[in-house]
Amino acid sequence: MPRLTHRQLYLQRLGYDSPPPPTLQTLQELQLRHVCTFAFESLSTLLRTPVPIDLPSIEQKVLLDGRGGYCFELNHLFLALLQDLGFDARGLTGWVVMGGPPDARTGRTHRLSLVTLEGVRYVTDVGFGGMVPSSPLQLDTDATQATAHEPYRLTLNDGAYTLWAHVGEEWRGLYVFDLQTQADIDYEIGNWYVSTHPASVFVGQLKVALLAVGKRHTLNNANYAVHYLDRPSEKRAIESADELLTLLQGTFGIRLPAHPQLREIVDGLIMANSKEG
Structure with a gap:
């Protein structure tokens, strides 16, 4: 039996037996299926190992090694698939403002994509x-937009767009971006900061997320939460390395990397969390 190409394997993981047409419905289905299939995860930066973002390295990690990744990996992989399927799509970068003032100008440490369909522009992430x-969210409107989960909206100010999510009873700014054309080196610089800089919120930290119907894990x-659309969140502290590693494998569907210090580092997360608690 012939070996599957990376694109075929990717589409198979997303539930497709053959390439879908480049339509808005396909884009909507691809984005939802992706965020419910491939975990956002920072195990590499937790372990302080390199995070290469060339496409072959990402395909190896995510499609073959059973891992997830973060924006410079997942959105690169997703953009390559969109372009392969015939979408008019290109990459963008943005400034993360979540947790701070929505007009802050941090570094360009987030990657997303712009897709144009029949003259209408969308951002996909x-x-x-x-x-x-x-x-996906329509770019050129400030109207509230429903998604498969929470409502979102985009606002424009001086050429920069802010993405907002409606969480609880308030609108929270998530990140700011513009439409400046990006070269490979732009992503490399942002990824270098995120994966290596001492001030990065990812270095030595574990951040994982995976969506499902009606909820977010x-x-x-060592703090685990399930956020529901229709009822309060469930939150708990993980109390052992075994529990955390089982959660990564089971709930988040991550194949653990073969790293000699993984358990020791996870034990450190548990201990630090118990002291904070």
């Missing part, structure tokens, strides 16, 4: 952790 949109170091 499969790599923004626990608040990743589960549907998130893991922040």
Whole structure:
């Protein structure tokens, strides 16, 4: 039996037996299926191992090694698939403002994509952790847009767009982006900061997320939560390395990397969390 190509394997993981047409419905289905199939995860930066973002390395990690990744990996992989399927799509970068003022200008440490369909522009993103949109969003409107999960909206100010999510009873700014054309080196610089800089919120930290119908699973170091659309979130602290590693494999569907210090580092997360608690 002939070996599947990476594209065939990718589509198979997303539930397709053959390439779907480049339509809005396909884009919507692809984004939702992706965020419910491939985990956002920072095990590499937790373990302080390199995070290469060339496409062959990402395909090896995500499609063959059973891992997930973060925005510079997942959105690169997703963009390559969209372009392969015939979508008019290109990459963008943005500034993360979640947790801070929505007009802050941080570094360009987020990657997303712009897709144009029949003259209408959409942003698509499969790599923004626990608040990743589960549907593409029309760019040139400030109207509230429903997704398969929470409502989102986009606002424009001086050439920069802000993405907002409606969480609980408030609108939260997530990230700001513009439409500047990006070269490979732009992604490399952002990824280098995210994966190596001492001030990066990812270095030495574990951040994991995976969506499902009507809910979001998130893991922040040793704090696990399930956020529902129709009822309060369930939150608990993970109390052992075995419990955390089982959660990564079971709930998040991650094949654990073969790293000699993985359990020791996870034990450190549990201990640090118990002291904070």
